[in-house]
Amino acid sequence: MRSFKASVIVLVAIIMIMTTVGVSATWSYCAQYANPVENSFALQMAEFKWQGSEELPDDVEGENHAWLVTNLVAGKNDSGEEIGLNNPDSPINDYVNDRLDGGFGYSARDYFGSMAVTGGQDMEELFGADAINLTFMIYVVSETEYYIFTTDVYLGERGEPNWLNTSNKTPGKPTTPLGQYISPIYRTKLTRSNKNEDWNIIETKKGEAKSCWYDENRRNNITQIPSFDPTSWRETT
Secondary structure, eight states, X not given: OHHHHHHHHHXXXXXXXXXXXXXXXXXXXXXXXXXXXXXXXXXHHHTSOOBTGGGSOOSSTTOOHHHHHHHHHHOBOTTSOXXXXXXXXXXXXXXXXXXXXXXXXXXXXXXXXXXXTTTHHHHHHHHOSSOTTOEEEEEEEETTXXXXXXXXXXXXXXXXXXXXXXXXXXXXXXSXXXXXXXXXXXXXXXXXXXXXXXXXXXEEXXXXXXXXXXXXXXXXXXXXOXXXXXXXXXXXX
């Protein structure tokens, strides 16, 4: 009888030990898993407020302007690598700098847009998850001042060049006739103290800009990409 009781006690003790270890392992996993999610959420929300940010639509799925602006400046990918303008070696900075440099046979441009043939697809893959219906353009005023333009207006279909890339084969189809104003287009101002510092999001204003073809890197616009002229932007109330 004593032997039976001793066996029962040993068995109960083993079950209690196994149960305790199981609970401990599960709690440890949850604690480790929750931390990255919390950090990611804090990063997104910390950058969401600036002057005029309440003007940006953020309640329509796929049209979150504030999310897009935030990540264009200070976004990170799933590995924690910075993919926005605050990383000098990010893809978006490479495209902006390539446009500024121009190069042999090409013309220098002071803006880069997500509608571009070169780089546009990369930008959609990087920033399109929560802003897939948005178009953006980064306009370089100086080394210490940029503008980010965003719009949820569909700009139209781009054309196609011929196989020699010497002339237009299929014309582009802008939604808004060339020269007429596209509205709304939101302009967000960025500044920094020098080119080695991070960007600060200063303010957003609502406005409109004239429809035009996107200036390609080459000296002609044979692809005919619907876009807007950032220098024609004006504030609307």
